[in-house]
Structure formats: structure tokens, C-alpha cells
Amino acid sequence: MLCGAYRKWLIDNGSLTARLKARYADFVVQPAMLKNAKALTDEPVLLGLKTNQYALIREVLLMGNNLPVVFAHSVLPHASLRGAWRGLGKLGNKPLGAALFANSKVKRTPLEYKKLSCHHPISMRITGHVTNAQKVLWARRSVFQLNCARILVTEVFLEQLFP
Secondary structure, rough: OOOOOHHHHHHHOOOHHHHHHHHHEEEEEEEEEEEEEEOOOOOHHHHOOOOOOOOEEEEEEEEOOOOEEEEEEEEHHHOOOOHHHOOOHHHHOOHHHHHHHHHOOOOEEEOOEEEEEEOOOHHHHOOOOOOOOOOOEEEEEEEEEEEEEEEEEEEOOOOOHHH
């Protein structure tokens, strides 16, 4: 069962970027990591990658009024960074969501939800970027597809989102 205040954020199929921009007068994307690496254990199958295949991993903090409110972890297979998505690996402090939702041809798989323990690899990455990170985190993920290109986006909701 989805947890109280998190529920409406977890099930919303719209652009999280647009929702955060509407909520916070001061919304920014703070890059945390961008590197070629292997996807996490359960991610390759969602993207048609081999388990030892490298992809571009992008992690950012979505900041609202100078507080981290969402941690986003994206897996961008190199084969997907061509054509219409060739610039996605060079977004810097621009939101990935804005680029994905700008194209009406982009399809999104149904959202998956999960409560992450403090031992989950993504939770452990968050503790490196957020002081006093909470013990249990709620996350959602989905795959965005444009033609044959696929990108996995995981969004973790931080307690600062709920004043």
C-alpha cells in the first residue's frame, strides 16, 4: 500500500518537473553524478541491456526553494542517445523530464512503486548528497520510449517535499 502523503506524488502520470515548477518559485536541478557505469541489478532487463553493459547514469537532486525534494536516477543506454535524444546526455542542470514530456511521441510505461530500505543502492547514493537522509524512501520508476530508444527514470521523494 502506498504511504499517505507520498501517494499522490507516486501515482501522478504527469511531468514531475512541471509539478515541482508549479509548486516552487525557486526550482533548480542540481547535478550529482554523470558517468558511464553498469545499471543496477534489476534495471538492465527493463531496457534490453546485458547485465554487464555500460550506460550513461545520470543522478540529480531536484531542488525546491533551496531544499532537495526529489532525487532522480536515470539510465540512458548509449544506443538511445541518438536521433531526437542525442542531447540528453548533455543536459547539465536542465531537467530530463522537460525534454521527455515536450515530445508527444514519447510513450511511458506504467509507473512502478517501491519503498527503498536504507541498504538499497539508490538510498545509499542519496545519503552522499543529502544530510540527515530519512531511513525509508518511497520511489517510483518508469521507462520512456521513443521509437526503439528507451530510458529508465527513477524518482525518489524526499521528506522535504512534505512540509
